[in-house]
Amino acid sequence: MKNHFFSRPLIAIASLMLLTVSCNNDDDFTAPPAIKGEQQLKDTLTIGKTLQLSSKIADRNNVVFEWAVDGNVVGSDSTYTFKPETRGDFKITMTAKNNGGKVSLTYDIHTFGAYENGFYMINEGWFGHGTGTVGFYRYDTKAIEDSVFVKVNPDKNLKPESSTLEFGTIFNKKLFLVSKVGGPVVVADAYSLKEEKRIPAQGGNDWRAVVGIDENQALLTSSKGIFKLNLNTMTLNGQIEGVTGQVGDIVKANGYIFALSSSKGVIVINASTLVVEKTIPSMVLGFAVTDDKKVWAAGGKKLISIDSNTLEVKEIAIGFQAYGSWGAWHPGSIVAAKNNVFIAKNGSFSGGKEIYKYNGDEASLATPFITLTQSNILYGAGIGYDRKKNSLVVNTVNEGFGTNFAINNLYLFNADSGVKKETISFSGYYFPAVSVFH
Template sequence: MNTSLKYWAVFAAFAGLLSCNSDDDFSEPEPPPSIAPPSFSEGDQQLSDTLTVGGTVTLSPRLKENNGVIYTWTIADEVVSTDSIYAFGPEERGDYEIIFSAQNDGGEISAVYNIYTLGGYENGFYIVNEGWMGHGTGTLSFYRYDTGAVEDSVFVKRNPDKDLLPTTSTLEYGTIFNEELYLVAKVGGPVVVADAYSLREKGRIPAQGGNDWRAFTGLDESRGLLSSGDGVYTLSLNPVGLGGKINGIEGQTGDMIKAGNYVFVLSAAEGVVILNAVTLKVEKTIPGIQTGFARTGDGKVWMAGKTTLTGVDPETLNIEEVELGFDAYGSWGAWHPGSIAASATEVYIAKNSAWSGGSDIYRYTGNAGSLATPFATLPEGKVMYGSGLRYDPNTDRVVVHAVDKGWGNSFSRNALYFYNGQNGGLVDEKTYEGYYFPAVSVFHKEG
């Protein structure tokens, strides 16, 4: 036999033997261990929350199985995080939908978080302060519902390159219209328009000697009115610009309110002048009225003068009169917004003296007998300042601004009182120091 063939034969036999032994030892490989899909822990997950711009909320889903999990957080189709938890700090007001998903080789789960973000100045109400004339400008404060804190000078803090000068002016009025805050100053001061939630300034009528603005009311998306020490002027809103003086009203004017197709204007000379909201022509006057305005849920507009509380139907202009039992004074000597407010069904009015605020608040419920006794009385030694009272529909409370009775440093001792809107009980109070001279509270939602 050829030597090479002999070696091949031996090799083949050996290979066959190995093959037989290998076949005898073969077994199927064990499958890899199965991976449990991610799952949430038992119990409710907190999938909704509310916070304020500038704050953060940590979203932390509770998982029972998290082996080999990949996490994804998505807002508006954009991945914002791949961590197991997510700290959300929005910069803008609004509703946010945040989608969380967790997946591994075993499967995938997801959850949707709904976060409502309040504006920086939404969870509370504004306080318009006159300021200490000659010492500083008027200021804007903000009371926060969640902390009970009164934050001072929030407008200039939010707009450090803006001001409310001159120091000889008096910041006297504020209102919110179409999500914009209108601040109105007397005695040469400006009219300022800011976003009602962020306080970013959006426009202004500059301060100027001779200006003596009083109040603002909106007519529609593009027009409003400004009352003044000399009649009423039109105001364009987009952009903000002063128009001309309307005909038919002369001299000092103050509070205004639009109701239905009419605008009610408080006039020192004529009482209340009712304008057609479209033509701005005078439709009717109601003499003798000294303070206004408030509106109940039925649309009726309320005002007062002498010893009479007067309600006007804004559709028919029919008048209802109720005996107050005390004199209702105006503030034309040093004008401030009227000391009258309303909830959906009640009217609240302060019993002031001719030259200073009072300490008693009365409530009219539709029954004349409800005016027989005070609804609420301030603590001893305190009197209302400025408009004195407003109704907060967010909390069903009557909010009262007060200072110590007297002169001099009495004006530096401020108090906010919160009365139950149904029974007049004192619910809460907040005291603070400083020469603010509070004029009026402004709520995002008016009563």
Template sequence: MKTKRSTLIKLLPYIVPVLLMGMVSSCKKDAANITPNTNQVNSKLQVRGTGKYDNGFFLINEGWYAHGTGTVSFYDFGTGVLSDSLFTKENPGKNLNPTSSTLQYGTIFNDRLYLVSKVGGPLVVVNPHTLQEINRIAAKSGNDFRAFVGIDANNGLVSTNSGIFPINLQTLALGTKLSGVTGQVGDMIKAGNYVFVLSASSGVIVLNASNNSVVTSTSVAGMLCAFAKTPDGAVWSAGGTQLVRIDPATLVIQTITVPFSIYGSWAAWHPGSIAASTTENAIFIAKNATFSGGTQIYKYTSTNSASFTTPFITVPTGRELYGSGVGYDPAHNQVIVNTVHSGFTTNYGFNDLCFYNASTGALINDIAYTGYFFPSIAVFH
């Protein structure tokens, strides 16, 4: 559940209704397209795939808490257009209600896009090429999902505010909650024969992927931000002043000291502000405040001893990261950054989707758009 601080942040626009009147049309959740103001250097790029939603990436948006559900947006590399509310557009008569829920997480596994909601919302599976719904776990008051990870064609795991549940991917039936993992669990990733999960109380916990049992000999306390996986197979997490590399074959842990504090988001959970390159063994991690709101992103590589001396990316003045805030586009070697304007209240109705060169940190494109979307995570094919 959200803390009073988080809820207040999202309800602050209520305090200034006069200022909101001019923004009503841009805040509608059923708008087919966002009309952005763009400062473009090179926004029209191509990737493989001929499906309607193949040539780009998705943005999973929380939505304006208590004013409507979250939405699914899509950025098209070919046209340079960012479109919104696509789930409801592609699935007439269906929705992601209740309005009190927040759409917080998404990932593509085995050619299926999993949309995961918190606070009583559904877990919905859609075709990532068409966005048409395939199946769902219906919304109900007891639901409080966090993230999903696929294990194989038939099995996956769903993290929640109270432990982890196995899920049958053919029927979407939840099994019995796993023993040995209690309390709120967020991000998860599979690597090799293990599943790495981030627990609010225990940090990183390692599960045996074949039977979901806890590997009791390995856990990493103090971790708050996870996960990313580099081309060498290593799994990365962070917390406090530590960046941690875990070898998924041997479970050997390497710790790198970070000269600033790395925070998580357990009070009002969102996916971790960390991503990995697919072309080099590099990690991109945000220097966030206690709940989000960072302005700097660092790029760490073991070959650069000065990785944490200077930020790799600093967002323009007057903006801050929201949600995960940091994603990596493997098709074009870009870091994708989501920001809102700083200052709470109506400032959160101004968004920017920014594209940075993952090798140089140079800004490639900046798309500004309005509306209370509260972007949570970017999802790539």
């Protein structure tokens, strides 16, 4: 995707006027510059782009300009071009001086990292034809940038081609990418996407998902249980005792870790001792964590909430069969938005067309919140929640096989009303897995 040059005049300085008046005693004096309009301005831009600030005055004779960034003088022209090299908050101050005095205006600018002002799209890739990819949907351009991981890291890859990139999450300002079938686990800076560490690809690896416990350790699920991961060295340090077989989605809430097992349902692990404290059988779909710290899963024809303080379980009838994805694992089609829960009505193999919203009232599950039209079906997790924009993010392909998988749509719905806000259509065998949000 193209990066567009970002230029915007500082309009509020447009009326700096030099006023010359005469006193009663005929002694001339010069009035200091005066600013009309706002005295405090704000804006944002992304690293790699520039912001052009300019002062337009009627008469520039005998006027001296000074530009400072965070107190450091950076220019003396009537214009200044700001091109940040780091993300963060900056104060740019323009001071105009003449013989009568001076006046200043401060401009507050937040600089986004190269991959901050939007969300990641993790794609599993076309099995056997190429690796998974990382895309990025950018808020300001409303466009998807393709294969950004390998563009930022040209000396890195996500091979082998027989692996599938299936999971991503952001923890402690790091983006974790997890591959199945012999692929790597990669840790990159969440804002720049520069790779920092990895578990190398290796035959026998078959990872699923990862959750951070603290800044030093995480748990990594796999087809063979749950592994303890040292985040400093990216080495494995044993497994969770008593957990075998395929384990997929995993989340942390309060003092517990909740993992989804193909054989045992929900496994509740004490985050301090890493000992299994409880299992909740027959659950096949997880997890969503609402703002009240309840953890949500589904199985059979019921949705359950788990109080992450007491581990109390409550059941809600959903009226349809909940399906997992153990045959060809992908992250679960369930997500929280504040204290609401969205759950997809998927088929036993292929994606579904209906998304339900539970708002605490069982009546809210009587009809779908969103029903996909035409040939669209969900793929991968299919749904995600973008808190910054209060959007339900939906990924679809076309129903059927073959070339239908190359017909993709990204839909953004208002999470409160269900009104569709944006549609981005694109082509290619991406096979979307999950969206990842800052």
